[in-house]
Amino acid sequence: MGLRGEFSPRSLLITGASSGIGAALALAYARPDISLRLIGRDALRLEAVAHSARAQGADVEACALDVTEQAALADCLLAWDDARPFDLIIANAGVSAGSGGGLESEAGLRHITDINVVGVINTLAPLLPRLSQRNQGQIALMASLAGYRGLAGACAYSASKAWVKVYGESLRLTLAPYGVRVSVICPGFVESRITARNSFPMPFLMTAPKAAGIIQRGLTRNRARIAFPWPMALAVSVLAALPAGLADAVMRRLPKKNG
Ligand SMILES: NC(=O)c1ccc[n+]([C@@H]2O[C@H](COP(=O)([O-])OP(=O)(O)OC[C@H]3O[C@@H](n4cnc5c(N)ncnc54)[C@H](OP(=O)(O)O)[C@@H]3O)[C@@H](O)[C@H]2O)c1
Numbered sequence: 001m002g003l004r005g006e007f008s009p010r011s012l013l014i015t016g017a018s019s020g021i022g023a024a025l026a027l028a029y030a031r032p033d034i035s036l037r038l039i040g041r042d043a044l045r046l047e048a049v050a051h052s053a054r055a056q057g058a059d060v061e062a063c064a065l066d067v068t069e070q071a072a073l074a075d076c077l078l079a080w081d082d083a084r085p086f087d088l089i090i091a092n093a094g095v096s097a098g099s100g101g102g103l104e105s106e107a108g109l110r111h112i113t114d115i116n117v118v119g120v121i122n123t124l125a126p127l128l129p130r131l132s133q134r135n136q137g138q139i140a141l142m143a144s145l146a147g148y149r150g151l152a153g154a155c156a157y158s159a160s161k162a163w164v165k166v167y168g169e170s171l172r173l174t175l176a177p178y179g180v181r182v183s184v185i186c187p188g189f190v191e192s193r194i195t196a197r198n199s200f201p202m203p204f205l206m207t208a209p210k211a212a213g214i215i216q217r218g219l220t221r222n223r224a225r226i227a228f229p230w231p232m233a234l235a236v237s238v239l240a241a242l243p244a245g246l247a248d249a250v251m252r253r254l255p256k257k258n259g
Contacts, residue, residue, distance in 0.1 A: 016093030020192030067119030153256030
């Protein structure tokens, strides 16, 4: 199968499906002809999402796993892929934390990097060779508008999402000759457990189901980058294109994530 035309996946893996954007994506895709395989840490919340997706007719299996558990995750993903080969992998699991204005702890930096970066590697590594051998399928990587430019007080989060964004851009070019589609998702503020902790104004904050609809449409059309909402994406793109000193001056005035 080539890379042109719309793509309708039938067998999906979604990590971080137990809440927020991942849960909304699971429900956006859930239909009778769809198989969903869901990963998250909180077994109760994950099962609640699986239950709702089954009620919409999807074939659903869920496994409570931490994406940093490399071996256990690989075993689970390979067994699922053996039974029903994946054609869309959404590496969405992630955490966020800010330090207000102060220094992030080393433990915090390692925690975010382990989940947001190494967790993505752990999710993709067992499956990439299979997708490229099958010469079809799609990979969606959850980055963020926070990865366009280093933000004050969220060094680890910004850097982790910059890694995901650039890795995904590179992977898209690398896997195109194998017929595998890759998209990078860069949301602004979306209602979830991550943004519920923010005490500052969040421009253009949108609901998770609305974000899931935008992401699903972008993936169907094989968009390289699914960045939204557009006014935030435009503002962040302009900021990232400014000379570094000027961008720093603007960034210093923005509110800093705390907690
Ligand atoms: N909300 C936003 O404004 C926004 C903007 C840009 C990007 N994002 C990104 O979107 C993704 C989803 O976040 P969200 O906003 O929907 O927040 P959320 O409601 O907190 O969801 C995060 C999901 O990731 C899972 N997760 C976290 N650590 C995990 C781990 N070690 N192993 C397995 N699963 C793990 C959580 O599962 P458990 O709770 O069960 O552990 C949960 O299902 C993240 O990558 C985030 O960085 C969010």
